[in-house]
Amino acid sequence: MTMDDDIAPDGAINSAPAPASLIPPLNQTAVLLDIDGTLLDFAATPREVWVPPELATTLRELHARTNGALALVSGRSLNDIDLIFAPDTFPAIGGHGAEMRLQPDSEAVATHSPPLDxxxxxxxxxxxxxxxxxxxxxxxxxxxxxxxxxxxxxxxxxxxxxxxxxxxxxxxxxxxxxxxxxxxxxAGFTKATGVRELMTHEPFKGRRPFFIGDDVTDETVFAIMSDYEGFAFSVGRQAIGVAGHFAAPSEVREFLARLLDKGT
Missing domain, CATH: 3.30.70 (Alpha-Beta Plaits)
Structure with a gap:
């Protein structure tokens, strides 16, 4: 984990605090995670990505310790997400905000997003x-x-x-x-619109979220974390407005595993 430095108007450098110290107890937290390039390393083709067994275990435990307030936030469809993480299913926002599922065993809900012509x-x-x-x-x-x-x-x-x-x-x-x-x-929906909708529902409602993402499409979510007194972290680059960044998905996986040691 690397701390990002923001350049103040007068040229001074303001260092962000260490991200681990920012995360509230898990029973007060909403964990929001991008997939490709964040949780999982890129592969030659989208179908070739691989979920390490230890990550699957970490996600299951975080989902339990947050009382269900863990969601995957991806450009992939919900069906694709489920195939990648099978046999596990998690709450998720798919299709850049086009689809949402609040509970692992609930039906997917389209969020007013018509398909392309x-x-x-x-x-x-x-x-x-x-x-x-x-x-x-x-x-x-x-x-x-x-x-x-x-x-x-x-x-x-x-x-x-x-x-x-x-x-x-x-x-x-x-x-x-x-x-x-x-x-x-x-047009008309983004990962951020999906997250805003998600945060109006239990068990996410009222919690302080943190979101980890790596790509340009994740910047809309970075921008709204402060609205919920939450935090954003980027992967592979020092994005604007984030509290810290990870060098690679392997660091993200290690960080999430360490969160389980924080208690509830």
């Missing part, structure tokens, strides 16, 4: 033909073009998306640049 999705999907290394992922509410296996195609992908947006200026879509992925989703 079929014709628009067809045109966007055709971009994957630019290179054999581009992987297309249809999440229903969004469409992702992964280019980890075709890094040279990044510029061409974004140019093609920009051309489609220029031809359809009224299409209610938003482009999310990520780590080796370009994701296009319906």
């Amino acid at each position: 079929k014709e628009l999705k067809r045109r966007l999907a055709a971009i994957a033909k630019l290179s054999p290394g581009i992987l297309l992922e249809d999440k229903g509410y969004s469409l992702a073009l992964h280019y980890r296996l075709a890094p040279a195609a990044e510029k061409a992908i974004y140019e093609a998306v920009s051309l489609i947006r220029a031809e359809l200026p009224n299409a209610p879509i938003e482009v999310l640049p990520g780590k080796s992925v370009c994701e296009i989703k319906h």
